[in-house]
Amino acid sequence: MNVEIDGIRYHVEKYGEGFPLLLLHGFTGDSSTWTPFCPIWGKHSTLIIPDIIGHGKSESPEKLNHYQIDSVANDLKGILDEIGINQVDVLGYSMGGRLALTFALLFPERVRKLILESTSPGLLTEEEREVRRMKDGELAKCILKDGIRSFVDYWEAIPLFSTMSRLPAAAKETIRIQRLNNSPKGLANSLVGMGTGSQTSWWWNLSQITNEVLLLTGEEDIKFCEIAKKMQKELQNGTWITIKNSGHAIHVEETEKFGTIVSDFLS
Numbered sequence: 001m002n003v004e005i006d007g008i009r010y011h012v013e014k015y016g017e018g019f020p021l022l023l024l025h026g027f028t029g030d031s032s033t034w035t036p037f038c039p040i041w042g043k044h045s046t047l048i049i050p051d052i053i054g055h056g057k058s059e060s061p062e063k064l065n066h067y068q069i070d071s072v073a074n075d076l077k078g079i080l081d082e083i084g085i086n087q088v089d090v091l092g093y094s095m096g097g098r099l100a101l102t103f104a105l106l107f108p109e110r111v112r113k114l115i116l117e118s119t120s121p122g123l124l125t126e127e128e129r130e131v132r133r134m135k136d137g138e139l140a141k142c143i144l145k146d147g148i149r150s151f152v153d154y155w156e157a158i159p160l161f162s163t164m165s166r167l168p169a170a171a172k173e174t175i176r177i178q179r180l181n182n183s184p185k186g187l188a189n190s191l192v193g194m195g196t197g198s199q200t201s202w203w204w205n206l207s208q209i210t211n212e213v214l215l216l217t218g219e220e221d222i223k224f225c226e227i228a229k230k231m232q233k234e235l236q237n238g239t240w241i242t243i244k245n246s247g248h249a250i251h252v253e254e255t256e257k258f259g260t261i262v263s264d265f266l267s
């Protein structure tokens with residue numbers, strides 16, 4: 001279905017029966033990220049699966065203010081209001097995890113449980129944020145100048161995704177085709193608008209979260225394991241699980257284990 005929020009068209013998939021579960025894909029992803037999990041999670045949850053602004057079939061507006069993470073979290077609230085859902089469990093992967101955390105902090109009454117896969121609460125210092133904004137800004141310019149194919153070639157080769165080289169060719173091709181289907185403008189504006197350096201740092205707010213939080217990282221994703229370790233220390237009710245033989249994208253690298261861990265946490 002399509003839902004219009006503040007003049008922005010969002011594409012939203014809905015699947016299954018049970019307590020609502022809002023699923024938030026990562027940068028360059030779309031709602032199809034979660035397709036393999038619909039049969040299992042749809043048995044216990046009503047899955048609400050948006051294409052995040054600038055991604056998939058959702059709109060890629062020109063104005064950058066629509067991409068600010070607080071604004072996108074507000075759009076998610078509007079989507080839930082529009083489809084008549086009050087409280088949700090939320091699962092976010094990477095950029096989607098930063099958005100999930102933002103949503104939980106801005107609208108705590110709307111969230112029951114929170115699952116954060118390979119993500120962060122932003123960057124600790126303004127100096128780090130400034131450097132990251134410049135880096136993401138340059139990457140955004142390259143996306144617009146060199147096109148989506150060149151960007152995807154670059155993106156799938158970054159060290160963070162090195163473990164994905166072990167995936168079957170068909171799985172890699174599915175992810176590549178899905179990334180290529182995104183709008184260059186949408187990805188560029190998403191990087192600048194809701195990139196890691198652009199968002200509010202939530203590090204000092206983690207301790208206020210009273211929800212049950214599950215942190216998931218791939219054992220070989222050292223950077224985000226270190227982030228998760230620090231996050232868990234700040235959380236009142238945080239569980240951290242590392243998944244063996246996996247890097248950043250656990251949901252594709254250890255799909256079955258990931259699906260079971262999520263179902264067990266939500267049950």
Ligand SMILES: C=C(O[C@H]1C=C[C@H](C(=O)CCC(=O)O)[C@@H](C(=O)O)[C@@H]1O)C(=O)O
Binds near residue numbers: 028093094098194249
């Ligand atoms: C490269 C870094 O940051 C990027 C990596 C992961 C995030 C993401 O959503 C990638 C999803 C995917 O392609 O599978 C992305 C984000 O949070 O927006 C980051 O830009 C890094 O080393 O931090």
